[in-house]
Amino acid sequence: MSGTGPREAVFPTRMNLTLTKTRLKGAQTGHSLLAKKRDALTTRFRTILKKVDEAKRLMGRVLQLASFSLAEVTYTAGDIGYQVQESVRKASYTVQAKQENVSGVVLPAFDGVRSKDASDFNLTGLSRGGQQIQKCRDTYVKAVGTLVELASLQTAFTILDEVIRATNRRVNAIEHVVIPKLDNTIKYINSELDEMDREEFFRLKKVQGKKKRDAEKNDETRQGQNEDFRAQGGEVHRDEGIGGGVAGGADMLDEGKDEDVIF
Amino acid sequence: MEALGFNMSAGFLEDFRLQLSSTDYGNFLANEPLPLSTATIADKATEKLVSEFHYIRTNAVEPLATFMDYITYAYMIDNVILLTLGTLHERDTHELLERCHPLGVFDTMPALCVATNVEELYHSVLVETPLAPYFRDCLSAQDLDDLNIEIIRNSLYKSYLEDFHRFCQTLPAPTSEIMTRILAFEADRRTLNITINSFGTELSKDQRARLFPTIGRLYPEGNNALARADDVDAVIAAVDHIAEYKTFFDKAGVSSGGAGTGAEEASSSLEDEFFKHDVELNKQSFLQQFQYSVFYSLIKLKEQEVRNLTWIAECIAQDAKDRVNDYIPVF
Numbered sequence: 001m002s003g004t005g006p007r008e009a010v011f012p013t014r015m016n017l018t019l020t021k022t023r024l025k026g027a028q029t030g031h032s033l034l035a036k037k038r039d040a041l042t043t044r045f046r047t048i049l050k051k052v053d054e055a056k057r058l059m060g061r062v063l064q065l066a067s068f069s070l071a072e073v074t075y076t077a078g079d080i081g082y083q084v085q086e087s088v089r090k091a092s093y094t095v096q097a098k099q100e101n102v103s104g105v106v107l108p109a110f111d112g113v114r115s116k117d118a119s120d121f122n123l124t125g126l127s128r129g130g131q132q133i134q135k136c137r138d139t140y141v142k143a144v145g146t147l148v149e150l151a152s153l154q155t156a157f158t159i160l161d162e163v164i165r166a167t168n169r170r171v172n173a174i175e176h177v178v179i180p181k182l183d184n185t186i187k188y189i190n191s192e193l194d195e196m197d198r199e200e201f202f203r204l205k206k207v208q209g210k211k212k213r214d215a216e217k218n219d220e221t222r223q224g225q226n227e228d229f230r231a232q233g234g235e236v237h238r239d240e241g242i243g244g245g246v247a248g249g250a251d252m253l254d255e256g257k258d259e260d261v262i263f
Numbered sequence: 264m265e266a267l268g269f270n271m272s273a274g275f276l277e278d279f280r281l282q283l284s285s286t287d288y289g290n291f292l293a294n295e296p297l298p299l300s301t302a303t304i305a306d307k308a309t310e311k312l313v314s315e316f317h318y319i320r321t322n323a324v325e326p327l328a329t330f331m332d333y334i335t336y337a338y339m340i341d342n343v344i345l346l347t348l349g350t351l352h353e354r355d356t357h358e359l360l361e362r363c364h365p366l367g368v369f370d371t372m373p374a375l376c377v378a379t380n381v382e383e384l385y386h387s388v389l390v391e392t393p394l395a396p397y398f399r400d401c402l403s404a405q406d407l408d409d410l411n412i413e414i415i416r417n418s419l420y421k422s423y424l425e426d427f428h429r430f431c432q433t434l435p436a437p438t439s440e441i442m443t444r445i446l447a448f449e450a451d452r453r454t455l456n457i458t459i460n461s462f463g464t465e466l467s468k469d470q471r472a473r474l475f476p477t478i479g480r481l482y483p484e485g486n487n488a489l490a491r492a493d494d495v496d497a498v499i500a501a502v503d504h505i506a507e508y509k510t511f512f513d514k515a516g517v518s519s520g521g522a523g524t525g526a527e528e529a530s531s532s533l534e535d536e537f538f539k540h541d542v543e544l545n546k547q548s549f550l551q552q553f554q555y556s557v558f559y560s561l562i563k564l565k566e567q568e569v570r571n572l573t574w575i576a577e578c579i580a581q582d583a584k585d586r587v588n589d590y591i592p593v594f
Contacts, residue, residue: 130460
């Protein structure tokens with residue numbers, strides 16, 4: 001009997017053995033599938049990590065450039081912040097979200113969309129610095145584009161991280177908890193069944209021995225009676241029976257149906 | 264006014280302040296808490312400029328007083344436009360008072376904040392401000408609502424330049440001569456800038472032509488040519504007969520046929536060329552005695568100096584040392 005490790009509380013029957021074996025197979029398949037998923041996700045995760053790194057560096061550069069071009073605007077055109085703020089009527093740069101599927105994980109991806117009529121304040125700085133303002137705006141649009149890309153990557157990064165953790169947890173749980181438990185259960189059922197087999201065998205042997213002894217005793221008594229009868233001058237007839245022979249009467253199985261013997 | 268003779272090795276804005284303390288600017292940043300921002304530097308420098316201006320203005324007698332008032336009108340236009348913008352978008356205009364240029368502040372300016380709609384604003388501008396004639400000339404209350412704010416600003420500025428020019432003609436000789444030169448350049452610069460900046464925008468040629476001041480060396484035939492110009496090449500052709508302007512375009516490297524991104528790239532340095540020439544003209548007005556234009560030039564040069572300070576501070580703050588020398592030296 002395997003008393004090592006935890007097992008499921010089942011009766012050690014053959015049916016349960018079959019069931020548990022099926023479950024073990026299922027757990028192994030699941031384990032390999034999850035492991036595959038984990039590997040796929042990790043690969044993706046690494047790529048995204050690399051991209052995030054690149055995007056962050058790029059963002060630093062682009063934003064520096066952008067704020068410097070704003071400094072250029074301030075130099076030529078003065079403070080235009082308020083005018084620009086007030087002349088904006090609707091967003092000229094919008095973000096569209098779409099979904100991307102990576103081994104069953106839905107990752108959001110953002111796309112920056114520059115609207116066509118993005119000329120809300122192109123008269124700002126008409127008499128001075130207009131070109132710088134346009135240039136500055138373009139630089140900032142680029143900067144925002146980088147930010148959107150970074151945001152998309154960053155979100156994917158967080159979500160993937162979480163999913164990878166969950167998957168890892170599941171893989172480990174299956175590997176270290178579920179599969180050993182099922183293994184133990186199978187071992188337990190097997191050993192119990194073996195034990196029962198042995199007991200049964202022993203019992204049968206015992207029954208057989210008893211029967212043999214009884215039959216011999218019976219024979220002896222009958223022999224004795226026959227002797228006595230002959231000595232008194234009687235004659236003993238022996239019933240040959242159908243197919244009976246010399247040993248016919250001695251065969252245990254021919255003595256009739258025995259309740260205790262099932263085969 | 265002193266040269267910006269400080270050491271470019273100024274690594275931080277604190278060093279920048281230290282360098283400035285030995286110049287005319289003295290301790291203008293002394294009471295500012297660290298860390299300094301470039302905005303603070305610009306504000307404080309402008310404040311100093313304004314206080315100097317007010318000092319002169321207080322001591323001025325006619326006709327210098329009127330002359331100096333005219334100088335402030337340019338800033339007033341900006342301020343009124345700012346308030347108009349606020350009113351149009353139904354913002355609380357009181358907040359905007361702080362954002363107004365201090366040189367353009369006039370006593371009755373807070374009164375403009377009372378106006379809640381454009382109609383009222385238009386009338387209060389007519390009644391309360393010295394800008395009334397400009398408004399009356401080129402705008403109706405209806406226009407304030409419909410036209411792009413930049414167009415309004417430029418029409419007002421056009422009227423202002425013409426009026427200032429007229430006023431300068433009434434002053435005695437050296438002043439009128441020098442001011443004519445300076446104002447002519449200012450007008451031409453605006454004309455050229457408006458033309459170049461309006462390429463590719465919804466500003467129609469008619470509207471564009473109406474924004475051109477009717478003074479300056481380009482007026483009238485140059486203006487007419489510019490009004491029809493479609494690209495930078497046409498602009499170059501229009502200024503062909505004025506040697507100085509032609510050299511600007513040459514220096515700025517606007518090649519013939521250099522449209523598109525090339526033109527954009529070049530026009531920023533064109534702006535620099537304009538600034539340089541502006542500074543040059545203003546410097547020349549110091550060479551003559553017994554005239555008023557020196558006050559105008561002083562303010563303009565000071566303004567340029569403030570811009571330079573801001574630029575240098577910005578370059579230091581943003582760690583762009585290689586661009587730090589791209590300002591227009593004043594003296």
